[in-house]
Amino acid sequence: xxxxxxxxxxxxxxxxxxxxxxxxxxxxxxxxxxxxxxxxxxxxxxxxxxxxxxxxxxxxxxxxxxxxxxxxxxxxxxxxxxxxxxxxxxxxxxxxxxx
Numbered sequence: 001x002x003x004x005x006x007x008x009x010x011x012x013x014x015x016x017x018x019x020x021x022x023x024x025x026x027x028x029x030x031x032x033x034x035x036x037x038x039x040x041x042x043x044x045x046x047x048x049x050x051x052x053x054x055x056x057x058x059x060x061x062x063x064x065x066x067x068x069x070x071x072x073x074x075x076x077x078x079x080x081x082x083x084x085x086x087x088x089x090x091x092x093x094x095x096x097x098x099x
Contacts, residue, residue: 007044008097014038015094018087028067028075028083032060035090053093059086 003011017034020026026034035057042050063079075083 003044003095003097007042010038010041011094012097015091018091018094022084022087028060028064031087032057032064035060049093053090056086056090056093059083 014035017026017031017038021028021031039050039054039057045053059082063075063083067075067079072079
């Protein structure tokens with residue numbers, strides 16, 4: 001089944017937000033909140049895909065929460081590595097649409 005135009009837009013917005021973060025243009029807090037909202041907006045993805053994608057998103061949320069709790073202004077190298085791996089995995093999970 002081909003996704004609707006709306007679903008494609010939502011998935012492309014997720015990709016754009018992830019890539020923006022990778023380029024340094026989007027803070028982790030904003031990324032985590034945006035991805036959460038976009039995941040909730042998806043209507044046509046398989047539940048197992050949503051679950052696996054949300055597992056990767058939860059890494060972002062957890063790292064952000066821990067950094068806040070520790071009063072960190074920047075992520076530790078270990079935290080940054082966890083975020084990078086989660087973002088990369090989410091990018092791999094996203095479908096690519098031909099125009």
